[in-house]
Every structure is written in structure tokens, then in C-alpha cells.
Amino acid sequence: MLNGAQIVLECLRREKVECIFGYPGGVTLPLYDAMYDSPIRHVLVRHEQNACFAAEGWARATGRVGVCCATSGPGATNLVTGLVDAMMDSIPVVAITGQVPTRLIGSDAFQEADTFGITRSCTKHNFLVKTLADLPQAIHEAFHIAATGRPGPVLVDIPKDVFQARGRYAPVSSIHLPGYKVVTEGHAGQIRRAAQMIWEAKRPLVYAGGGIIAAGASEELRAFVEQVDAPAVCTLMALGALPGSHPNFVSMPGMHGSYAANMSMSEADLLIALGTRFDDRVTGKLSGFAPHAKVIHVDIDPAEIGKNRAADLPIVGDAKRVLRKLNQALADSAELKPLNEAARAAWRERVGEWKRRHPLEPEFSSEEIKPQHLISEMDRISGGEAIVASDVGQHQMWAAQLMRFNHPRLWINSGGLGSMGFGLPAAIGAQMARPDALVFALLGDGGFQMSIPELATIANERLPVKIIVMNNGHLGMVRQWQALFYHNRLSQVTLEGFPDPEKLAGAYGLPGRMVEAPGELRRALRECVEEPGPYLLNVRVSPFENVYPMVPAGAAITEMVLAPPQPVEAT
Amino acid sequence: MLQLISLLMENKPGALMRVTGLLTARGYNIESLSVARTLDPELSRMSIVVEVEPPQRAQLIKQMNKLINVLQAVDLTEAAAVRRELALVRVRVSRENRTVILKEAEIFGARPVDSSLDGFALEVTGDPEKIDEFIAVMGAYGEIEVTRSGLVAVSLEAKKPRLSPPVLKEEGIAQNA
Numbered sequence: 181m182l183n184g185a186q187i188v189l190e191c192l193r194r195e196k197v198e199c200i201f202g203y204p205g206g207v208t209l210p211l212y213d214a215m216y217d218s219p220i221r222h223v224l225v226r227h228e229q230n231a232c233f234a235a236e237g238w239a240r241a242t243g244r245v246g247v248c249c250a251t252s253g254p255g256a257t258n259l260v261t262g263l264v265d266a267m268m269d270s271i272p273v274v275a276i277t278g279q280v281p282t283r284l285i286g287s288d289a290f291q292e293a294d295t296f297g298i299t300r301s302c303t304k305h306n307f308l309v310k311t312l313a314d315l316p317q318a319i320h321e322a323f324h325i326a327a328t329g330r331p332g333p334v335l336v337d338i339p340k341d342v343f344q345a346r347g348r349y350a351p352v353s354s355i356h357l358p359g360y361k362v363v364t365e366g367h368a369g370q371i372r373r374a375a376q377m378i379w380e381a382k383r384p385l386v387y388a389g390g391g392i393i394a395a396g397a398s399e400e401l402r403a404f405v406e407q408v409d410a411p412a413v414c415t416l417m418a419l420g421a422l423p424g425s426h427p428n429f430v431s432m433p434g435m436h437g438s439y440a441a442n443m444s445m446s447e448a449d450l451l452i453a454l455g456t457r458f459d460d461r462v463t464g465k466l467s468g469f470a471p472h473a474k475v476i477h478v479d480i481d482p483a484e485i486g487k488n489r490a491a492d493l494p495i496v497g498d499a500k501r502v503l504r505k506l507n508q509a510l511a512d513s514a515e516l517k518p519l520n521e522a523a524r525a526a527w528r529e530r531v532g533e534w535k536r537r538h539p540l541e542p543e544f545s546s547e548e549i550k551p552q553h554l555i556s557e558m559d560r561i562s563g564g565e566a567i568v569a570s571d572v573g574q575h576q577m578w579a580a581q582l583m584r585f586n587h588p589r590l591w592i593n594s595g596g597l598g599s600m601g602f603g604l605p606a607a608i609g610a611q612m613a614r615p616d617a618l619v620f621a622l623l624g625d626g627g628f629q630m631s632i633p634e635l636a637t638i639a640n641e642r643l644p645v646k647i648i649v650m651n652n653g654h655l656g657m658v659r660q661w662q663a664l665f666y667h668n669r670l671s672q673v674t675l676e677g678f679p680d681p682e683k684l685a686g687a688y689g690l691p692g693r694m695v696e697a698p699g700e701l702r703r704a705l706r707e708c709v710e711e712p713g714p715y716l717l718n719v720r721v722s723p724f725e726n727v728y729p730m731v732p733a734g735a736a737i738t739e740m741v742l743a744p745p746q747p748v749e750a751t
Numbered sequence: 752m753l754q755l756i757s758l759l760m761e762n763k764p765g766a767l768m769r770v771t772g773l774l775t776a777r778g779y780n781i782e783s784l785s786v787a788r789t790l791d792p793e794l795s796r797m798s799i800v801v802e803v804e805p806p807q808r809a810q811l812i813k814q815m816n817k818l819i820n821v822l823q824a825v826d827l828t829e830a831a832a833v834r835r836e837l838a839l840v841r842v843r844v845s846r847e848n849r850t851v852i853l854k855e856a857e858i859f860g861a862r863p864v865d866s867s868l869d870g871f872a873l874e875v876t877g878d879p880e881k882i883d884e885f886i887a888v889m890g891a892y893g894e895i896e897v898t899r900s901g902l903v904a905v906s907l908e909a910k911k912p913r914l915s916p917p918v919l920k921e922e923g924i925a926q927n928a
Contacts (some may be wrong), residue, residue, distance in 0.1 A: 324920075352920050355918045485811055
């Protein structure tokens with residue numbers, strides 16, 4: 181006989197869970213008591229929001245389900261931002277929350293919240309388990325739903341008396357969700373037609389999204405890009421899907437995308453959209469987006485097809501499987517390849533010319549450390565191999581523009597939701613998953629101050645995370661918009677009172693320092709990376725730098741501002 | 752523009768909330784909604800009438816089909832379907848109007864389900880336009896009180912839901928899929 185809490189842990193063991201990020205509380209006492217004897221590792225974070233972010237970091241670094249745990253009421257409500265974050269970026273996470281005993285549900289009991297109701301729209305699916313008999317099925321279904329199809333977060337809410345009830349654990353032999361329809365294979369006829377359209381195109385462009393990473397389709401993508409020999413843009417969620425050093429890689433498109441990426445989008449006659457959702461930050465004004473292009477749209481989620489941009493050829497399926505078949509179909513129809521080869525060569529040349537004329541290049545100054553300078557030094561150390569868990573804002577965009585990622589799952593960031601405070605806990609999750617990897621937590625001074633308590637988690641777990649604070653003393657991205665679109669009326673964007681980094685890190689028993697001289701940056705970074713444990717490096721960068729190129733909100737992506745402009749009217 | 756959606760869904764706690772949540776999250780106003788279990792007590796059939804502009808309709812159906820508790824969502828707005836609504840109408844009438852009321856009710860195929868000195872309770876079914884007319888006519892005779900069931904619909908083209916078969920559960924299969 182086991183109790184419900186032990187059954188939960190048995191289910192997690194069978195799901196091969198190695199690590200839970202969590203925070204205990206009243207109604208999860210039975211679960212934490214059972215954990216006392218469990219081989220599954222538990223990382224005690226300092227806020228439940230960070231438990232979910234850390235679980236995401238784990239999932240983003242490994243492709244496996246990340247697990248977090250919180251108590252009822254405030255514990256569960258604190259998970260909400262992380263759940264929405266995972267939902268927006270399609271990250272597989274299972275959240276286990278405690279609930280007040282079933283007899284008290286609905287009575288405004290101590291630490292009661294309607295977790296099932298609150299998280300309905302924050303999750304791919306959620307469960308409220310009211311009897312022990314339903315518990316194993318719910319947990320296993322949660323993992324199945326989180327990891328398959330378009331991945332996402334799933335929450336299982338478990339009342340205290342269900343944790344305490346005793347019963348036998350009967351292994352779950354099958355998952356039956358008749359309404360859960362996942363199409364993975366891709367329609368064979370559509371795939372053949374896609375191959376034909378690709379050979380017939382004169383200016384094809386591969387537009388790869390996070391679905392490539394979720395599907396583990398990087399190899400297939402690379403083979404595809406090389407077979408077609410088309411230029412390829414990777415969205416913010418897909419950096420690393422194609423090696424950053426690959427000759428066909430054109431960088432990131434969109435609001436802060438490169439000139440070459442946005443011009444390629446606009447001039448292409450065929451967009452091959454793979455696991456991507458035509459997000460507004462990529463397309464800019466939809467009516468002006470890729471006006472000459474036909475669209476082949478491959479996505480595992482049928483609701484994404486035609487949502488923002490009509491697809492001329494839709495293919496519902498898993499990116500890996502579809503690309504395998506598409507590569508085969510292209511090989512089978514290779515006699516069509518010479519059809520427009522001359523036009524495609526001219527197109528490649530044109531894209532190459534855009535890349536050469538408007539490269540994404542770091543800026544340097546001898547007086548102050550430019551933010552791009554910091555990123556380029558990090559890139560030198562990384563060589564395209566380090567994990568970078570980024571927070572949200574200017575530093576995130578500069579890193580996305582200037583850092584190379586030679587593999588998938590190195591670039592970890594909050595793309596869809598843009599949650600400040602994401603970077604540090606995500607780095608914790610990534611470092612737990614890959615203890616030997618070099619993990620940078622790249623943070624702004626704003627996001628870092630949302631997550632300072634996690635320094636304790638890093639110290640406790642002795643995680644060698646390299647915390648790089650790009651400190652411009654501002655909420656830089658908001659300041660940039662105020663400067664460009666609100667007549668430089670800087671309202672509530674100056675962050676004064678940043679703590680002394682050496683004392684702050686020292687208070688947690690970690691080494692840390694500040695660097696502000698451009699000539700010292702390289703050595704400071706080297707010291708930070710060579711330190712065997714965690715390190716906090718606070719880098720004072722120029723306070724008024726803006727991210728360029730920039731497409732103003734509501735404009736077409738060809739309307740790029742490439743360099744500091746005259747202030748523009750708000751639209 | 753009103754969209755008529757027919758849903759076949761699992762009869763489980765929270766299933767209704769998932770469907771209505773999709774609508775409220777997009778700011779759509781529900782005109783009517785009726786739900787009851789089917790011959791199979793584990794399933795429910797829901798008919799929803801909701802204000803959605805035509806370009807968004809296909810997207811809404813896709814989003815509903817994504818819900819794990821929904822086995823099938825079908826747009827019946829322009830499909831061949833029978834649409835019916837039931838209304839219970841209490842009408843207060845003077846003694847001299849009693850027979851007239853009953854005659855009027857007969858024209859609409861309504862039948863009295865309660866009779867008192869004050870008046871009648873009448874039951875009427877039909878398409879929503881007919882119900883509207885009946886209510887208007889009854890309102891002309893005196894004070895009325897109305898409860899409408901909301902639209903229920905059945906498609907005339909049998910469209911079998913595609914159901915996913917059980918998936919064998921091996922240890923860790925989900926994680927390594």
C-alpha cells in the first residue's frame with residue numbers, strides 16, 4: 181500500500197523525472213514527506229514563479245518534460261506567469277499543485293484558490309484529481325499531453341486528502357484521450373506538391389521557427405536547406421536550429437531582425453514556413469508582409485495554419501517527419517532542380533549582398549562598454565557552444581542578433597510572453613540538466629532585480645552559472661520606445677540603487693565584481709568563466725544605446741530604422 | 752454575425768469552462784448555449800450560438816477541436832441542419848381573452864402546460880424566428896414572462912467524429928517521443 185503522495189512520485193519515476201523544481205507548503209506536506217525517501221532530486225527555489233521558469237529551463241535545454249511543484253493558493257497563483265510563458269513558447273512542463281482537502285474545496289479555506297479555473301487558460305490542459313483512483317492516470321496523461329503534439333504546460337491539482345489516501349498503485353498501461361488529435365505524419369500528396377513548388381520557385385526562403393527545435397529536426401532542416409540551397413532565417417525561438425555559422429543562415433527576421441532577413445522575407449517568392457506561427461514580432465504589419473510570396477506552412481498545430489497568414493500549401497505534421505519526407509520528395513524530383521537554378525543562384529547572391537551591405541555588427545567605444553561589445557566578447561568565449569539563458573529586453577535582442585548558436589537548445593529565452601525575471605531561474609534549470617555545460621545567465625539590471633533571491637538557490641546547489649548583468653541603469657527597451665515614440669519623455673525607466681555587485685554576491689557567498697572599462701572587459705569575462713563555481717559579473721554599459729535595426733510597431737518589416745533616427749511620431 | 756457551433760465533448764468537470772473560456776478570451780458574447788448528455792452518458796452535446804465575424808469562424812472551430820475534452824466541433828452556421836428552440840411563456844390574461852389566447856397558441860403549435868385564474872403557461876418549440884413571433888404576439892395580450900432554452904441543432908449530414916485510439920504507455924514514452 182502506498183499513499184497518494186508516494187503514488188505521485190512513483191508516476192514521476194516511471195516518467196523518468198530526475199529533478200523537480202518546487203517550493204513546499206501546507207497541503208503539499210504529504211508530498212514533501214514522501215520526497216524525503218525519493219531518489220528524485222528536488223531543487224528548492226525561492227519563489228514558485230522561478231520553479232516554473234527553472235522547469236522551463238530544464239525542458240528547453242533537454243527537450244524533456246520539466247517538472248515544478250507548488251502548494252495551494254499563493255503557491256499555485258505564483259506559477260501562473262511561468263505556465264503562460266511555457267504555453268506561449270510551447271514548452272513541455274508538468275506542474276503539480278496541492279489543493280485544500282476535497283471537503284473544503286469551495287469554502288474559502290485557508291490558502292484555497294481555484295487553481296483549476298485560474299490555470300485553464302494558462303495550460304494546454306489541466307486536471308483536478310478528486311480521488312486516489314484517478315491519480316496515476318491523470319499524472320501519466322499530463323506527461324503525455326505535455327510532451328506530444330505541440331508541447332505545452334499541463335497542471336495537475338491534487339487535494340491534500342488525495343495525497344494522504346492509501347491504495348495500491350496499478351501501473352497505467354495505456355493513455356486514452358479520444359479527443360486529443362495529433363497529426364504527425366504530414367499528407368504525402370501535399371509533401372509532393374511542396375517539393376514541386378520548391379523547385380519551381382525562383383526566390384525561395386526557409387522561415388524556420390521553434391517547432392524545428394521542439395521536433396528535434398535540426399539535422400533534417402540542415403539537409404533540407406542544403407538540398408534546396410535556399411537562404412534560411414531562424415526566428416527568435418529557432419536560433420541554433422541551423423548552425424549560426426552555416427553559409428545559408430541569414431539571422432533573425434522581424435522587429436529587431438537583420439536587414440538581410442527582413443528584405444529576404446519581403447522579396448521571396450516562396451516562404452517555406454516550418455514550425456513557426458507568423459508572430460506579429462516577425463511579420464510586422466501583416467498586409468505588408470512577404471507580399472510576393474506563396475506560402476508553404478508546415479505546423480503540427482492545425483490552428484496555426486491560416487491564423488495570421490493564409491497558406492497556399494498547408495501541411496499539418498511534425499516538422500521532423502515532414503522534413504524527412506520532403507527531403508525524400510525533393511531527391512525523387514531532383515530532375516526539376518535545374519528548372520530555376522539560375523534564378524535561385526541570383527537570389528542567393530542578392531541575399532548575400534544584403535548581408536554584406538548591412539551586417540549585424542557590434543559597436544565598440546574606447547570610453548564605455550557598448551552593450552554589443554559585451555555580447556561579442558561573450559560570443560568569442562562561447563564559440564557558438566555555450567548555453568545562454570537570457571532575460572527579456574535589449575540584451576536579449578542584441579544576443580539574438582550577435583551571438584552564434586551552433587546547436588539547438590543553447591539559446592534559452594522567453595520569446596512569446598517576454599517575461600522579465602525569466603533568465604536566472606531558466607539558467608538554473610538548464611545548468612541542472614547539463615551540469616557540465618557553460619551556462620550564461622544574460623540579464624538586464626531590471627530582470628536581474630526581479631530574480632535576485634535565486635542567487636541563494638545557485639549558491640545552495642553550487643551551480644556554476646555565469647551571471648552576466650548588462651547594466652545600463654535603465655529599463656532599456658522601454659526607454660528606447662519612450663525615446664523614439666514618446667518624445668524622449670523618460671517615465672519610470674531609470675533604475676537607481678542597483679546594489680554593489682561584489683557585496684551582493686558576497687552576501688550569498690559567491691564571487692562577483694563590476695567592470696566598466698572597455699579594456700578590462702575581456703579579462704573580467706575570462707575570470708568569470710574560469711571560476712569553477714557561479715560568478716556574478718556586473719557590466720556597466722552605455723546607458724542610452726538602442727537596438728537597431730528596428731521596425732516600429734505597426735510598420736511593415738521593410739520599414740526598418742537602421743541607425744539612431746530622428747524621433748518618430750507614435751502610431 | 753451569429754455562428755452556430757455543435758460540439759461533441761466528454762462529459763467531464765471543467766469541459767464546459769474550457770469551451771466558454773475560449774470564447775470569453777476572445778471577447779465573444781455567447782447568444783445561447785445548451786448542453787446535455789448524449790445516448791452515451793460519458794459524452795455531451797453542446798449547441799452554441801455566438802457572435803463571431805465570418806473570417807474568424809474557421810479559427811474558432813480549430814481552437815475548439817484542439818481542446819482535449821472536445822471530440823468534435825462543427826460549424827453548422829451554413830450547414831444543412833435542423834435548428835429548434837423551446838420557450839416557456841407565462842402570460843397573464845383577462846378572463847375575456849382566455850379563449851383568444853388559446854386560439855393564438857394553437858396557430859403556433861404551442862400548448863398550455865399550466866392554467867390558472869391569472870392566465871396560462873405555454874410551451875412552444877420551433878426555430879428562433881417563430882419563437883420571437885410567438886412571444887411578440889403573446890406580449891400584445893398582457894404581461895408575459897419568458898424562459899428560452901437556447902438553440903439546439905442537429906446536423907443533417909452524418910459526420911463521424913475522428914477519435915484517437917488508446918496509446919500504449921511504456922515507461923517514459925511520453926518524454927522520449
